[in-house]
Amino acid sequence: MANMTDVAKLANVSTATVSRVLQNPETVKEKTRVKVLNAIEELNYQPNILARYFRRTETKTILVVVPTIMNNVFPQIIGGIDLIANQFGYKVLLGNTNLDADKAYSYIDELKQKQVDGMILLTTRLDNDVISELAAKYPVVLTSDFIEGLNVPTVAIDNVSSAREAVEHLAKLGHTRVGMITGPLDIPLSRDRLKGYRQALLEQEIEVDGVLIQEGDHTYETGYHLMNKFLALENAPTAVFAANDTMAMGAIKAVKNQGLRVPDDVAVIGFDNIQFSELFEPALTTIAQPFIEMGKRSMELLLKQINGELLTKKQHVLDTQLVIRESCGYLKEN
Amino acid sequence: MANMTDVAKLANVSTATVSRVLQNPETVKEKTRVKVLNAIEELNYQPNILARYFRRTETKTILVVVPTIMNNVFPQIIGGIDLIANQFGYKVLLGNTNLDADKAYSYIDELKQKQVDGMILLTTRLDNDVISELAAKYPVVLTSDFIEGLNVPTVAIDNVSSAREAVEHLAKLGHTRVGMITGPLDIPLSRDRLKGYRQALLEQEIEVDGVLIQEGDHTYETGYHLMNKFLALENAPTAVFAANDTMAMGAIKAVKNQGLRVPDDVAVIGFDNIQFSELFEPALTTIAQPFIEMGKRSMELLLKQINGELLTKKQHVLDTQLVIRESCGYLKEN
DNA sequence: AACCGAAATGTAATCCATTATATTTTGGTT
DNA sequence: AACCAAAATATAATGGATTACATTTCGGTT
Numbered sequence: 001m002a003n004m005t006d007v008a009k010l011a012n013v014s015t016a017t018v019s020r021v022l023q024n025p026e027t028v029k030e031k032t033r034v035k036v037l038n039a040i041e042e043l044n045y046q047p048n049i050l051a052r053y054f055r056r057t058e059t060k061t062i063l064v065v066v067p068t069i070m071n072n073v074f075p076q077i078i079g080g081i082d083l084i085a086n087q088f089g090y091k092v093l094l095g096n097t098n099l100d101a102d103k104a105y106s107y108i109d110e111l112k113q114k115q116v117d118g119m120i121l122l123t124t125r126l127d128n129d130v131i132s133e134l135a136a137k138y139p140v141v142l143t144s145d146f147i148e149g150l151n152v153p154t155v156a157i158d159n160v161s162s163a164r165e166a167v168e169h170l171a172k173l174g175h176t177r178v179g180m181i182t183g184p185l186d187i188p189l190s191r192d193r194l195k196g197y198r199q200a201l202l203e204q205e206i207e208v209d210g211v212l213i214q215e216g217d218h219t220y221e222t223g224y225h226l227m228n229k230f231l232a233l234e235n236a237p238t239a240v241f242a243a244n245d246t247m248a249m250g251a252i253k254a255v256k257n258q259g260l261r262v263p264d265d266v267a268v269i270g271f272d273n274i275q276f277s278e279l280f281e282p283a284l285t286t287i288a289q290p291f292i293e294m295g296k297r298s299m300e301l302l303l304k305q306i307n308g309e310l311l312t313k314k315q316h317v318l319d320t321q322l323v324i325r326e327s328c329g330y331l332k333e334n
Numbered sequence: 335m336a337n338m339t340d341v342a343k344l345a346n347v348s349t350a351t352v353s354r355v356l357q358n359p360e361t362v363k364e365k366t367r368v369k370v371l372n373a374i375e376e377l378n379y380q381p382n383i384l385a386r387y388f389r390r391t392e393t394k395t396i397l398v399v400v401p402t403i404m405n406n407v408f409p410q411i412i413g414g415i416d417l418i419a420n421q422f423g424y425k426v427l428l429g430n431t432n433l434d435a436d437k438a439y440s441y442i443d444e445l446k447q448k449q450v451d452g453m454i455l456l457t458t459r460l461d462n463d464v465i466s467e468l469a470a471k472y473p474v475v476l477t478s479d480f481i482e483g484l485n486v487p488t489v490a491i492d493n494v495s496s497a498r499e500a501v502e503h504l505a506k507l508g509h510t511r512v513g514m515i516t517g518p519l520d521i522p523l524s525r526d527r528l529k530g531y532r533q534a535l536l537e538q539e540i541e542v543d544g545v546l547i548q549e550g551d552h553t554y555e556t557g558y559h560l561m562n563k564f565l566a567l568e569n570a571p572t573a574v575f576a577a578n579d580t581m582a583m584g585a586i587k588a589v590k591n592q593g594l595r596v597p598d599d600v601a602v603i604g605f606d607n608i609q610f611s612e613l614f615e616p617a618l619t620t621i622a623q624p625f626i627e628m629g630k631r632s633m634e635l636l637l638k639q640i641n642g643e644l645l646t647k648k649q650h651v652l653d654t655q656l657v658i659r660e661s662c663g664y665l666k667e668n
Numbered sequence: 669a670a671c672c673g674a675a676a677t678g679t680a681a682t683c684c685a686t687t688a689t690a691t692t693t694t695g696g697t698t
Numbered sequence: 699a700a701c702c703a704a705a706a707t708a709t710a711a712t713g714g715a716t717t718a719c720a721t722t723t724c725g726g727t728t
Contacts, residue, residue, distance in 0.1 A: 003684060014708045019686060029694095029706060049447045051684035054388040055713060061427070070413040070626075079404040082430045086437075091444075093395070094426045096416045103420075110425075113383045220613065249613055276610050279554065279583055292404075337714055348678045353716060363676060385714040389683055669728100676723065682716080693706065698699100 002043035011039035022047060062302060063116040065095040065107050065124050072246070072274040073291060074122060077143060080295020081120060088303055090117070097124065105130075111138050118302045123189065139305035143298045144189070144289075153305065155298045155316045159189050162287045162320040163196025163241070164203075166269050169285075169322060170239040171204040173329055175267060179212040179237035181226045181247050193243045193271065212237055216247050223250025231258055231266075238266060239328060245270035245277045245286055252282070252327060267328030273321075282326035290318050336377035345373035356381060396636060397450040399429040399441050399458050406580070406608040407625060408456060411477060414629020415454060422637055424451070431458060439464075445472050452636045457523065473639035477632045478523070478623075487639065489632045489650045493523050496621045496654040497530025497575070498537075500603050503619075503656060504573040505538040507663055509601060513546040513571035515560045515581050527577045527605065546571055550581050557584025565592055565600075572600060573662060579604035579611045579620055586616070586661060601662035607655075616660035624652050 008015045013036060020028050021036040028036070039045070053059045064081055066074045078092070085092050093116055095107040104124055111119045111134070118139030121131070128150055134140055135152040142154040170178050180197045183190030194213065201208050214229060216222035223242055230237050231254065242248035248270030255266045262268055262282055270277060273288035297316055304311060324330065342349045347370060354362050355370040362370070373379070387393050398415055400408045412426070419426050427450055429441040438458055445453045445468070452473035455465070462484055468474055469486040476488040504512050514531045517524030528547065535542050548563060550556035557576055564571050565588065576582035582604030589600045596602055596616055604611060607622035631650055638645060658664065 004686095005684080015685075016687075016709080017707060020707090023686085027706075032706080046443075046447055048388075048684055049449050050384070050388040050391065050393070052686080054382075054384040054715095055684080055686050057384065057713085059384070068413070069409045069416065071409070075403045075405070075409045078428070079402070079430070082403065082428060083432075086430070092428045092430075094412070094416060094428050096413070096420070096426075109380075113380055115383050253613070276613075279587070279610075280613070281615055338716095339714080349715075350679080350717075351677060354677085357716085361676075366676080382714050385683095386716080388685095389714080389716050391683080672725105672727085674724085674726105676721100678721070679719085681718085684713105686712085688711085689709085691706100691708070694704085695702105696704100697702085 001048075002045045003048065004045075006043055007036065007039045007045050010043060011036045057114050058117055059091075059115060060089055061091040061093050061116045062299070062306075063093045063095050063107060063110060063119045064122065065097060065104060065119060066122045067097055067099050067124065069094065069096055072276065073272060073289075076291035077122060077295040077298075080292035080297075081299045082295070083292075084296050084299035084303070090299075090303075095119075101125065108134060111140075118306050120298050120302055123187065125187065139302050141298045141302045141305075143294055148188075151314065153301050153311055153314045153316075155294050155301060155318065157289055157294075157320045158317050159192035160196040160199065163193040163243075163271070164200040165196075165320075165322055166271065166287050167197050167200035167241050168204070169324075170241065170267060170269060170328060171200060171206065173239070173267065175237075175239035176206050177209075177212065177235065177237045177239070178206070179214070179230045179240040181214050181216045181223060181240060181242045181251060183216060183218050183243040183247075185215055190243060197241055216243070218244050218246060220246050220250040220253075223247030224254045225250075227251035227254035227266075228258075231255070231260070236266075240266060240268050242268065242270050245272045245274045245284055248277075248284055248286070248327070249280055252280075262327055263329040269328050273323055278325070280327075285325045285328045286323055288321045288323045290320070293318060335382075336379045337382065338379075340377055341370065341373045341379050344377060345369045391448055392451050393425075393449060394423055395425040395427050395450045396452045396454065396633070396640075397427045397429050397441060397444060398454045398456065399431060399438060400456045401431055401433050401458065403428065403430055406610065407606060407623075410625035411456060411629040411632075414626035414631075415633045416629070417626075418630050418633035418637070424633075424637075429453075435459065442468060445474075451640050454632050454636055457521065459521065473636050475632045475636045475639075477628055482522075485648060487635050487645055487648045487650075489628050489635060489652065491623055491628075491654045492651050493526035494530040494533065497527040497577075497605070498534040499530075499654075499656055500605065500621050501531050501534035501575050502538070503658075504575065504601060504603060504662060505534060505540065507573070507601065509571075509573035510540050511543075511546065511569065511571045511573070512540070513548070513564045513574040515548050515550045515557060515574060515576045515585060517550065517552050517577040517581075519549055524577060531575055550577070552578050552581060554580050554584040554587075557581030558588045559584075561585035561588035561600075562592075565589070565594070570600075574600060574602050576602065576604050579606045579608045579618055582618055582620070582661070583611075583614055586614075586618075596661055597663040603662050607657055612659070614661075619659045619662045620657055622655045622657045624654070627652060 004015045004018050008018050021033050082092050097103045120141045123144050142152050182194050214226040248268050252262045252268050255262050270284045270286035273286045277284035277286050338349045338352050342352050355367050416426050431437045454475045456477050516528050548560040582602050586596045586602050589596050604618045604620035607620045611618035611620050
């Protein structure tokens with residue numbers, strides 16, 4: 001494989017000139033440029049990118065750390081990231097933690113070792129101090145998990161107010177016994193959605209009842225089981241807010257299995273608006289997250305950091321939208 | 335940042351020894367090794383990976399080229415790939431083509447430039463000659479799309495026989511008017527599934543009727559529209575085989591919208607067994623593809639090539655499974 | 669003690685593009 | 699023609715790990 005010296009010799013110029021033709025063609029005289037280009041062509045020269053990366057200490061690669069890729073949400077965010085990354089000549093490295101914290105730390109090493117130019121963390125459970133420290137030195141963006149008081153570039157939604165909106169919607173439909181199936185409460189996002197639920201009830205002067213709050217793990221199965229638990233109560237809820245669509249679907253299945261109907265007997269509202277929520281029957285009423293947009297924004301924020309721009313605004317909260325479908329009935333027009 | 339020379343100086347050895355401690359510790363005397371390790375510790379030395387990559391011309395990174403990541407199938411295959419890749423210290427670079435052939439070619443360049451050690455192509459439409467030529471020189475695996483007569487390492491399922499099995503199942507249930515909603519017929523995989531459909535009908539001595547074959551594009555929408563087209567026929571099919579689950583769901587929706595029932599009025603069978611097919615109502619009868627296993631196998635095959643092993647077996651055809659659920663009724667026990 | 673082969677370690681070349689600095693060329697001005 | 703600043707190009711150092719080859723050290727044998 002020809003290298004730059006070969007090209008330089010053939011074109012009768014120095015390697016510096018060859019390099020310039022490749023990097024800043026405008027600084028090279030037309031005639032010389034053509035000579036070099038011809039030599040490149042003739043030798044079928046391809047620059048050794050690894051040498052370039054090494055010399056430049058940059059890789060044009062960013063790392064996306066994600067708990068799992070086999071899920072309805074992350075691929076969409078990654079899709080958004082990829083869109084912008086590609087546009088600016090960056091490659092996307094996949095950092096699957098499989099929920100293993102150690103692995104997350106090993107990905108951090110990749111950043112420190114400059115194997116990647118920056119890192120986007122998607123809902124990754126890591127020590128706040130570690131993240132802070134890292135973000136102070138390297139380009140980092142946190143996505144989808146807004147951590148209060150953490151001065152790290154973040155793209156998120158307002159989980160509290162979004163959840164509040166969902167539960168308010170149920171309250172407005174006349175429900176006074178509203179259950180919630182939460183996500184894992186060790187994740188801030190889950191706690192925030194629970195907080196929104198609480199706020200909505202208080203606001204509507206509905207008593208918050210402990211048995212109506214059950215902790216799930218975002219799977220269909222817990223949605224199913226916890227709804228069964230609700231239905232077994234003497235004073236069962238007439239509406240349930242599930243912290244994600246998958247659990248909402250499990251919950252609905254449970255209702256149906258008991259011979260009850262959704263939304264007539266129990267109204268259910270989800271969170272995420274995954275693609276399938278529209279196809280589900282009854283179609284899910286849910287809070288739509290702008291996943292692709294979140295990905296795009298994250299990448300844009302990361303790019304700014306990589307390019308050394310100063311971030312005037314670090315926290316980016318994107319709008320969600322209450323999508324009303326069938327699973328909790330329609331608001332009566334007044 | 336300390337480099338290897340600094341460590342060597344502090345430990346009073348040569349860089350060669352430091353390098354050996356890192357690469358082949360067993361070739362260094364215990365005492366020396368400890369000295370070096372201490373120096374590394376003291377200087378908080380981290381090897382410059384980019385220099386290593388450059389010197390070694392290997393990156394411990396593989397590229398997965400995929401038409402889109404926002405889809406129910408590819409994330410699972412990628413998950414499988416990632417599992418094995420991680421196990422062997424390889425990183426996974428995402429190569430999203432967004433159905434753009436040019437981009438696919440640019441990913442090929444990354445392989446040629448040794449930016450990655452190998453490449454896995456997932457159902458990527460590329461010129462056969464290009465693939466052949468590439469695979470002759472570099473580690474490449476083709477996944478999910480078996481291309482006849484192409485002597486390139488491939489992991490796939492037998493689309494023909496799997497489709498045949500699906501349609502046979504419908505025939506055994508007594509259906510004689512069976513429609514098919516195919517995938518895009520410029521993809522070999524789609525043509526194979528169609529071929530299987532034809533074979534099953536011929537085998538059962540059922541006439542193949544052109545109007546009962548409609549070309550879709552794997553989306554929910556075409557499933558819906560094409561089923562409506564079927565239902566508008568004077569002699570509508572009583573069963574439909576859709577080339578993927580998403581179209582099957584669209585088709586079922588269309589049936590329901592006409593006030594008809596699945597499977598009673600029209601039986602529907604899908605292909606893929608995406609996660610959601612189980613939750614759909616009626617639960618989809620479908621051909622299950624071993625996506626994760628396909629990913630794993632692909633990575634294993636790639637690894638062998640990277641390690642210079644000779645592949646005794648190039649074509650790997652994995653088993654599919656007919657998963658019988660509700661959407662086409664149950665086979666009468668005899 | 670002398671000697672040997674094996675084990676351990678050192679020396680220095682190598683990979684290749686980039687770029688700071690130095691030098692030459694160019695085109696224009698007086 | 700002489701001169702100058704700007705533009706174009708060349709020279710050579712640099713980044714840091716790896717490794718072929720050379721040298722030294724070691725443990726054992728006679």
